[in-house]
Amino acid sequence: MDDAKGLAIAFEEAKASYEEGGVPGETSALYNSGRLPAKAYQGSTMYTTLSPCDMCTGACLLYGIARVVIGENKNFLGGEGYLRQRGVEVVVVDDAECKGLMDKFIAEKPELWNEDIGVEERVYSKEGIKAQG
Structure with missing residues (x-):
């Protein structure tokens, strides 16, 4: 599968997750694939709309994912x-649609965003830690 198609699928899953309340896509993808041994994933590519959190990073390493394609960071x-x-x-990839969806999620659901990234009243970004209002 090429990266554009893989990322498009990840984006559709992210939109569905947004409507449902948000679940980390990487761990959801692994869970939904069924009970497979870690070696079944070795050498595979993970497509994700957002840079993976620590938990999802660990899952990628645990399962031997060889390549991670990120929509935006x-x-x-x-x-x-x-x-x-x-x-x-x-x-x-620095995809504008992925960034737009995350911007919307953060603006509309800041409590859930902070819960997802494991902080209270702060948002991490490339620019550093910013205190919220």
Whole structure:
């Protein structure tokens, strides 16, 4: 599968998750694929609309994901460095639709966003930590 198609599928899943209240896509994808041994994922590519959080980064490493394609990392710079350090190929597409969906999610559901990234009253970004209102 090419990256554009994989990311398009991830984006559709992210839109559905947005409507349902938000669940980390990487762990949801692994869960929904069924009970497979970790070796079934080795060498595969994970497509995600947002830079993976620490939990999803760990899942990628645990399952031997070889490549992670990220839609955008402006809103949140997750475990990309750690993935690279552990030998995972990381590709950042900088997709405007992915960024727009995350901007909307953060603006409309700040409590859920902060819960998702494990902080209270702060938002992490490439620009650093910003205190909210």
